[in-house]
Amino acid sequence: MTSPALVTALTTAVNAALAPLEGGAGITVPETDIVLERPRNRDHGDWASNVAMRLAKRVGTNPRELAASIVEQLVLDAQVASAEVAGPGFINITLDTATAGSLAKLIVDAGPAYGDGDSLAGVKINLEFVSANPTGPIHMGGVRWAAVGDSLARVLIAAGADVTREYYFNDHGAQIDRFARSLLAAYLGEDTPEDGYGGAYISDIAGQVAAAYGDGLAELDRDAQQEVFRSKGVEQMFGEIKQKLHDFGVDFDVFFHEDSVHESGAVGRAIERLRQQGQIFEQDGAQWLRTTEYGDDKDRVVVRSNGSPTYMAGDIGYYLDKRERGFDQCIIMLGADHHGYVARMMAMVAAFGDQPGVNLQILIGQMVNLVKDGEPVRMSKRAGTIVTLDDLVDAVGVDAGRYALVRSSANSTLDIDLDVLAQRTNDNPVYYVQYAHARTCAVGRNAAESGVDRSVFEPSLLDHESESALLGALQDFPRVVAAAAELREPHRVARYAEELAGLYHRWYDNCRVIPRGDDEITDLHRTRLWLNDATSTVLRSALTMLGVSAPERM
Structure with missing residues (x-):
């Protein structure tokens, strides 16, 4: 049973428990309101939910009593081994061993498609990132957005979105x-x-x-x-x-030239549309956009009194151009020095009659600091005053560089220790995850040489504690991908990959796929090979979403 399937079963149980309650009349809880969490202590089950605690006050009942009613309904599902009420109303759920184990075959059969979802199906997204000015090499802020932006595009695609990667080529202005x-x-x-x-x-x-x-x-x-x-x-x-x-593994579908937004007439069309909507006014010979009506601290000039357009004019023209190209959502990734830019842009979106935070989303990234030999890396010999993409790749390579930039929230300042990333040890997170994948491949090769194949699959045999933990993590992958897409946080996939790698290494230490010496090959060995290969599939998918290679040998 996958986590989406369990959400469906739990939703059914919740609505069945609400139906006889006086306060539950007419209430139908959708699946989107059901949240599952992995218990820190695996003795508490495979999954936990606080749904009863969140609903109790709304329907006028005690959280534990509601939880007990939900449990009565949930255990009717044959794939649920047990469910119990804990604390003030948590529901702890343990899946049937065979049901939990069956996930291994499901993943192997699905291949790279396992983890994909449809939460963004039909949504056309324009993702604009990097967009460094063509006046010098890409500095570390831009490099971070290159890694994060490309990984975010992959995650959004996995969630079903139609994504266009776009680079805004700033070839208009004083810096040129x-x-x-x-x-x-x-x-x-x-x-x-x-x-x-x-x-x-x-x-x-x-x-x-x-x-x-x-x-x-x-x-x-x-x-x-x-x-x-x-x-x-x-x-x-x-x-x-x-x-x-x-x-660096980052390619774009569209390179949009800033000059073209002026030459194409998009700026003029945008101003005229806003004028017709009553959002443009004239004052002191200039044309202004009424952004204060939508939360900005002051109205913005779009055309100066001398007739020349401002940067804001380019912004409104470019936004309109994207919407005219059919994009439902426009995501822009900006550096830490652009916080003041957000309010005016969201006001501009509202002035068009669109929805801020939906039709336009702005992500702000923080600074990146490189450290080597315990000291900050100050500048590039080639670029002079900045640390560049070349400096990072020369020091640790593409895989380690990309992984290090993606594995932390883009909202936080990032310190990257180049010495750690150059090590082939478990202290190096990318090595730790890649080595886990390489180990799954080595187990597969050794199994083939030893005569162990996947001709038998008996999921009920996967009852070791480390197998339960590994299956639980594998089960969680679709939810992690969906959350990473919804929250625009690809670092969740990296952290998940590290957790999965750790659980696999522990399973490898406890459970043998290949019999010892002259021991007979059993169905347990064959079934464990399914679990090994399922883990290999998910690790490879996670690394691919991060734009990092999944080596088969290390």
Whole structure:
């Protein structure tokens, strides 16, 4: 019995228990209101629920009495071995051994599809992340969003969503002018402009542009030269960014150019729509959006008195463009310095008549600090003032880098110890999980050499304590994926993978798939191979959702 199946059974039991109660008349509890938890102490069963405690006051009864009534109904299900009331009204549930064990075959038969759900089926999501300016290498904040964003996309897809990964290419604005001036100064051997960009990469890009253009570059006047470095330099830098992201396992479906939102007329259409809805007003020669009516601290200028559009104009045009492309939900992942950006954007969404937090969702990520030899990694030799994607990958590789960036909540500042990630020990979380998967593959190979196959499956034989714990965790995978998708928190999958790896290692120490010496191969060995392979399937799926490889040998 999977956790969704148990939720269905518990929902049926709850509604049956409510029906005869005076306060329960007309109340039907949906499955979405049923929450299952894994008891910390496995002696308390496979699952626990506080549903009786949450409903008791609403229906005018005692929580323990309601829990007892629910238990009476629940144990009628043949797949439930026992259920009991604990404490002030918790319900502890133990599944039938054969029923619990049958999950192993279900997972093997389902393969990579196990864990997938349909909670977001039919929802079209635009996920915008990284979107680093094409003026330099990707810094660690952008690298974190690359890992988290790509993993979130995988989790949302597993939940049934239609996801488009989008990179907002900021090729419009003053930072591009500074970048071009910096490249030109490097080409001419001049000092970096006061407001320009430094680092060895500027000289590298300038040299590449000059070599590609040829001898004629020197014959151009300074303005023409700067225009060459603007167009070709941005193209070269962005090409490098895309390649670095690809090598990091992150690819995008759409690269959206900021310039296009102005050139396509999206900005004008957005302003006109908002004007028709009474959300645009004119003051002091400028055009303003009434964001204070929707929680912003001040109204926002969208077109200045001189007729030039503001950044807010680009924002409203870009949002409208996404909605016109048919996206139900637009998720934007921003850095820690963008907290003040949220209120105005949500106000803009409300002004359009959309639902803030639904049609537009903004995730804010915190800083990443790299530590090596006990000291902070201060800067990149190539980038000058920032620590980059290359620095992380050069130190620990793609797998360890991605895993380390995803395994913690993006809302928290992250300190990454490069020395730990370079170790092949259990202190290194990615190694710990990958080694568990490699071990499942080794058990499979050794089983085949020893003549153990999956020709028999007797789930009732899986009655060892470590098998019960392992099956319980495997059962929880669909719920973890669904929660990670709903809460936009892919780190839940990483933490789950670590827990599953630990339970597998303990099971491996206690339960043999291969008989000792000349001992006879039994149905228990064959059945345990199903459990081994089920664990392998789930570990591989979890690592894949994190964009991390699942090695078969280590």
